[in-house]
Structure formats: C-alpha cells, structure tokens
Amino acid sequence: MPSYSFRCEAGCRYDAMYSMAEVPKTAECRVCGAEARRAVTAPHLSGAGSSAFKLVDSAARSAHEPQVVGSLPTAGPAKRQPVTRNPLHAKLPRP
Numbered sequence: 001m002p003s004y005s006f007r008c009e010a011g012c013r014y015d016a017m018y019s020m021a022e023v024p025k026t027a028e029c030r031v032c033g034a035e036a037r038r039a040v041t042a043p044h045l046s047g048a049g050s051s052a053f054k055l056v057d058s059a060a061r062s063a064h065e066p067q068v069v070g071s072l073p074t075a076g077p078a079k080r081q082p083v084t085r086n087p088l089h090a091k092l093p094r095p
Helices: 050-064 087-091
Strands: 003-008 013-017 026-028 035-038
Touching: none
Parallel strands: none
Antiparallel strands: 003 013, 003 035, 026 035
C-alpha cells in the first residue's frame, strides 16, 4: 500500500497510507485538526536488485519457517592416501 504525504496550511506535515483507489485529495490533519491537502512527493523507489530482495525475503522467512534437516550431510567418498612404491619409503614410520 503506498504512503502519501499531507500538509496543512499551518505547516504540519504527516504521512498516511491509503490504497490507490481510496486516496483522498484532502484529509484532516493529525497534528492540528485543520484540512490538509495531499502533497506532491517523489516516489520511494529502491535501488536494490531482485537478488537483494530475494535474500531479504529468505532471511525473514527463515525466522518463521526454518528449514528442517532430516539427516546428516554426506561427506562423500573418503580420500585415500597415495601409495608410494619407492623401497626407501617402506622403512619410514606410518601415521
């Protein structure tokens, strides 16, 4: 829902949220009670890309819907130590 700025003749300024179909041209000032007119303001556009929004959404979602892990992750095949065929290495201590 978009936010609209209103300003009365006394100089009070406040923001209010209305749907685009129901936004009034004038409203009662929340500060002094006078009639306030809708002010022309720049739109609040974000410079963040869609990947940034996806990251924020997934971080917010993980607070309420954490991913459940059913098993331990697999480590994959164990790495084998290379076997040397040098006869001088046969007399060295093994780990």
